[in-house]
Amino acid sequence: MRANILRSKSNVFLDLFLQRRQITSQRDELEALTTALQVADQQKNRFLAVLAHELRNPLAALTSGLNILERSAEDARANSVRKSMRENLRHMTRLVDDLLDINRIERGKISLRRERVLLSKILPSALDVAGPAIEAGGHQLEVQLPDDPILLDVDPARFIQIIGNIVGNAARYTPQSGHIEVIVILDTDSIRIAVSDDGVGIPFEQQSRIFEMFEQSDAGLGIVGDWLGIGLALVRQLVELHGGQIYLVKSAPGEGSTFEVTLPLGRSGPELSSPQSKV
Structure with a gap:
């Protein structure tokens, strides 16, 4: 009888x-969730502030440009204003496009239209995307390609977006008259595209977060690129959709950065069986 009582008390x-x-574990989980929500809320607020700033500046420039065009009869002045308006429209278009792409990827709504395409045909277009940033910075661009033709299995438009984004980002993070290098290395079943610059570099404590949404690098030298902090996050997702990878190979403040993208080679033989693969 006493044993049963003791057993009952022990069970209680x-x-x-x-x-x-269990209550302690749930409390710890709630605290962690609360902290994560606070961080997410801070990121959202920072993102909205940057978004408002980035959209306000081009709109102001476009408004001023239109006012000048309405008053000015000087062709030289009008041409300069039109060029500024085109640059600001390009800027705003990229902001909106990046936001839409991030949303589509997160909802699983983005499609890759894969093709077997020669690298030599699409790489120039990718570099053209970064052309305005390179020209504005007065940078020297050097491109090194293997002698053999390289056939890729990619969505050409997304490839152009990936490389154009990385090279353009390098241009914006590099002070005037810098040097940007694009090197293509051919492996057995893939290629590696390394993009290097001699820009401001990325502080060590920020390197682990550089591919996260809304993260921007600030080396303390007065240059902040990647606008909303979604460019590299978008690039990583597009690269991974292709079955590739992107790395920050090396970076240091004042010494520049090197990013490397790995993408699959195209298959030899007949055309791909499907012109569009849903991802």
Whole structure:
């Protein structure tokens, strides 16, 4: 009888212990969730502030440009204003396009239209995307390609977006008259595209977060690129959709950065069986 009483009491104490441990675990989980939500809220607020700033500046420039065009009869002045308006429209278009692409990827709504295409045909277009940033910075661009033709299995438009984004980002993070290098290395079943610059570099403590949404690098030298902090996050997702990878190979403040993208080679033989693959 006494043994049964002791066993019953032990069971009660054990239940109380297990309940207390469960409550403690749930409390810790709630604290972690609360912290994560606070961080997400801070990121959202920072993103909205940057978005408002980035959209306001081009709109102001476009408004001023239109006012000048309405008053000015000087062709030289009008041409300069039109060029500024085109640059600001390009800027705003990229902001909106990046936001839409991020949303499509997160909802699983983006499609890759894969083709077997020669690298030599699409790489120039990718570099043209970064052309305005390179020209504005007065940078020297050097491109090194293997002698053999390289056939890729990619969505050409997305490839152009990937490389154009990385090279353009390098241009914006590099002070005037810098040097940007694009090197293509051919492996057995893939290629590696390394993009290097001699720009401001990325502080060590920021390198682990550089591919996260809304993260921007600030080396303390007065240059902040990648606008909303979604460019590299978008690039990583597009690269991974292709079955590739992107790395920050090396970076240091004042010494520049090197990013490397790995993408699959195209298959030899007949055309791909499907012109569009849903991802």
